[in-house]
Amino acid sequence: MRIISVVITCLVLISCSKKEDKILPKETHLVESVYSSVTIQPDSLYQVYAIVSGILDQNLVTEGDIIKKDTPILKIINNTPILNTQNAKLALDLALENYSGSTTVLNGLKDDIETATLRYKNDSINFYRQKNLWNQKIGSKVEYDTKKLNFEISANNLKTLKNNYSRTKNELITAFKQAQNNYQTSLINTKDFTIKSKINGKIYALYKEPGEIVTTMEPLASIGSANNFIIELLVDEVDIVRISENQEVIITLDAYNDDVFKGRVSKIYPKKDNRNQTFKIEAIFNKAPKILYPGLSGEANIIIAKKDNVLAIPKTYLIDNNKVKTDEGVITIETGLQNLELIEVRSGITKNTYIYKPEND
Structure with missing residues (x-):
């Protein structure tokens, strides 16, 4: 009798587990986005070069200095x-x-x-x-x-x-x-023995010390905006055609833990980087964090579309990307927006249609 009882209990559990895999589609607010890695850079950032070779005589500024346009920053000796x-x-x-x-x-x-x-x-x-x-x-x-x-x-x-x-x-x-x-x-x-800044900005890096040899091929300093920063994003070539200027961007930075910032796409570079098969995108903050440094990293989602009252199901219930299992068998559906978890159902089933999770999942 004990063995029969155990078997009956197992059958009940199996039956219950199968019932838990049956759900109804639900209406929800759905947001579709494109993921991207993020790097923060100062606006108008540029590398300083000399057009004559020689020896660095003096750094006239230090890293972190706020400077005006035409401020002397480096002096080179070359007879x-x-x-x-x-x-x-x-x-x-x-x-x-x-x-x-x-x-x-x-x-x-x-x-x-x-x-x-x-x-x-x-x-x-x-x-x-x-x-x-x-x-x-x-x-x-x-x-x-x-x-x-x-x-x-x-x-x-x-x-x-x-x-x-x-x-x-x-x-x-x-x-x-x-x-x-x-x-x-x-x-x-x-x-050109004395090199001057081309912009109002900040000295972010000095690459040479006095006495070192200077060539026209090596950068001597890095200068950029002191207060304005841009968000550099790398987007996969599969997603680039879905990106356009002024789209909303949701940003998280490693330096700011769980804080979420918003911005918008400001520029799309048309040339693909063949090394990593990505396109470079620039965005700007709606309201930037109080403190930012060049090179801060994080993640972002570029909002492609939003819909309210969307009939959606979990992606895990899909079969072959466009089918679901119902009480009437496997039915083909028309899909729409999607995010990492949910996908929109445009036609094929209603909010009253039970669907089942595929057995191989």
Whole structure:
């Protein structure tokens, strides 16, 4: 009798457990969202670089300083641009002297042109005089040919000198302008020995100590907004098409335990990061925490849609993503919004239809 009693008890328990797996769909408020990891960064954050190589002479600020735009932050020692500037000034002075000085090449060419012009006029007079005599049958053919040849040589020589003058003048002007540009460029380089901030903000990092070598390829400092922070989110490529600007974002930060903050999507970067197959999204706080630091991490849910009075069932009761087991057998349903636990039922069953949890669950 004891064995029969135990068996009966087990059957009752099994029967009860199966009854517990039967539920009715319920109407509820349903929110669908996209999950993302979160990193906090200052707004307008940028890396500071030098455009000249050298040695860091002095950090003019310290990490954590609040600075204004154009505040000097770093001083670099580099003698090369100074020497280049001096050489560029010498080249500019020489180019200017060659172009407009009292002993320029152009003045010499002018003198040659004046001499050639006088010779051309003289040879022209002699030629036409001899030509008139030759037309009157006076003089010899040799004298006529000689005067004609001298005239033609003088004309060609004058033309060549004038062309040389124009070409030389253009070359000297070009050389002067190039020397002028090189000098201006070298002056710009000398001004970059002291690096200034491009924004009003805060010094978040200094990467070099005085005496260390500075190159144009390595960042020297990190500067960003002191008070305004942005929320960087990484969204999977499967979900990116569902994201749009101004969508609501629910944020939790590890540094603030269970506090929940709200924000909105402010920017969507169109390029995918092929390393992790994600897209970068930026959001801003509706009301930011009182204290924030770069690099704070957390989690976020980007709200895709909200609905009230939605007929929903637990996802665990689904079969093949769009079917449920009922008293009438397995029925196909039309689904809609969903979150981690619930999914909307648009058609196929009603709030009075009992559904059963699949046996393999």
